[in-house]
Amino acid sequence: MxxxxxxxxxxxxxxxxxxxxxxxxxxxxxxxxxxxxxxxxxxxxxxxxxxxxxxxxxxxxxxxxxxxxxxxxxxxxxxxxxxxxxxxxxxxxxxIMPNLAIPSLVSPSSKFIAPTSDTLAWFEQNLRSQYTADNLLGPRALMPLMQTYVGAIEQMQQTARGPVLDRLLRVGAGYAEFTGWLHQDAGDLRGATTWATRALEWAQGGMDDRMTAFVMMRRAAAALTARHGEYAVRFAQSAQRFNTPETGRIRIIAAVTEAHGHAIAGDGGESDRALDNAAGLLEQYNGEIIEGDPTADRYCELGLYTKIARAKCVLELGRAGAAVDAFSDVLDSLPREYHRDRGQYLGSLARAHILAEQPEFAAAAAEEAYSIALATGSTRTLDDLRRTMPSGLAPWSHIPEVQRFCAMLDAVEPEIGGN
Known part of the structure; x- marks a missing residue:
């Protein structure tokens, strides 16, 4: 024991x-x-x-x-x-270990972690479990754990050779990319970029085109968070260069990310074109998951995902009525277990209601988003609320629902969900 x-x-x-x-x-x-x-x-x-x-x-x-x-x-x-x-x-x-016990990581004759087949298989399977844990617990709970895993993988790489090293680089790229995503969701964009750079280096070292495309697509998503529309477009287009069946899902996601980048840049025509491209790719590949796909367990059903992307784009382009309808539809379609994402989309719905000059509905949606963000530690949602709600709701500051929400937001400690 x-x-x-x-x-x-x-x-x-x-x-x-x-x-x-x-x-x-x-x-x-x-x-x-x-x-x-x-x-x-x-x-x-x-x-x-x-x-x-x-x-x-x-x-x-x-x-x-x-x-x-x-x-x-x-x-x-x-x-x-x-x-x-x-x-x-x-x-x-x-x-006393169960049949599916974690394999021994330490060689009896060495202080170094032994990169055995069982160890690598466990790391590959474990990463998928962390995707589920992320949606339930949020980024702050998982970041220390993931950094420990990456450290172990990096240590194994020091003594590995040949195909074992290739596999370790590919496994490590997945862990580094996911760690970068956790930093992004926790509001640490610099840390997210650092981890993405490591993931890209390992993916290319392991000659893993699919993971390389995935990391580039994730870099595009980080650029969206930073409001760099043109950067997002460039990274997303780079991810779409890998034209193989194995990268089909990644290209669908990259296409809608490109559309969002165009929307941030204010180019509605290019945004609509990229969304149409994503719809064509979805029809071609039907969102099929091929073994080892890094998008597996990371994204909702791709039909819903493209629906979410369209909602984000029409909101970004200031199409108020369409945005309210689109995000209401998204929230109705969202699986119940997507708790943290529900908070993010409620925040977006609140912004759409502001554009539509519906302050009571905006405050109600923002209040629910606030509660979910606190429960999951999602700084991304809290930062979005802090950045957009007070100024957006200012014309209606005399309305009780608006006053209550703004008071709640002011009470949030700055370090909650922080870096």
Whole structure:
């Protein structure tokens, strides 16, 4: 059984991730601590929790399943007992590991992580699980975890050769790209660019054209967030250069990203053309997922995705009535589990209502978006609300619904969801 001699913020956070608990759920099981206190463990990895919390953390770890114990051991990154003293973390014994246990990452004869086939297969499968966790927990919960994984992959690359190195570069590109996305969603565009650059380097080193196209498309999406329409167009067009069946889904997404870039640049004609191109690609490829596609589990059904893209474009182009109708349709069509995305699109619907001069509806949509953004830690949504709502609603500041929402937004602490 895993044992911890002294809990720190980092280890407590690792336990939360291993148990798949939200901050609120963990706080409910730890004496004398609130969800904000649990959040501090994420941001202050070296802090030492109180003795009451230490005791409760010990209890939760002792009651964890073998699979949860295994995840905890990997997250802490100490699966091998040091030779100079007792280990704080001891990995679960093989005899109690389930059939799908995480493979041993450390070679018995080396301090380096061993890039075995089982290890690589686990990393490939695990990345898909993180996509689901992202939509449930938001970026702040996953960023420390993903950086640990990337570090492990980078360490394995140092001793790998031949096809194993190629595979590690491809796996690493996927993890680096996803880490960049988490930084983007948390509002750290500089960090997002740094991680995307690493992902692109590894994808090209592994001669993975599909991942290269995907990273370029993601760079285009980051340019949209930064409001660089022309940059978004260039990156999205670059992603569409890889004309193979395997890149069909990526080209569909890149085409609608290009359309959004044109809309930001104020070119409605080119935006409509790119959307028509995306519709043609969707008809040609039918959104088929080919094994290893990096878009799998990252995007909703592509028919819905193109619908979302059209809504964003008409909003960007100032077509108020069409934008209200389009985002209302999107929210009606959005799967219930897309919680964080619902917050983002509610914020967009609020902007559309402002354009349509419907302040009460705008405030109601913005208030719901605000609540979801706080729950998921999505700085992207909070920043959008801060940037657009106060000025947009200013002409109707005397309306009670508007006053209530603006007061709520002012009460948000700047560091919530911050860098």
């Amino acid at each position: 895993a044992v911890v001699a002294l809990w720190t913020g980092a280890k407590a956070s690792a336990l939360r991730f291993a148990l798949r608990l939200t901050m609120e759920e963990l706080a409910s099981q730890i004496g004398g601590i609130s969800p904000s206190g649990v959040r501090r463990w994420d941001h202050e990895p070296n802090m030492v929790p109180s003795m009451v919390s230490q005791r409760d953390l010990d209890y939760l770890l002792s009651k964890a399943s073998p699979d949860e114990q295994a995840r905890f051991a990997v997250l802490v990154g100490d699966l091998e007992q040091p030779s100079n003293g007792p280990a704080e973390i001891v990995a679960p014994q093989p005899s």
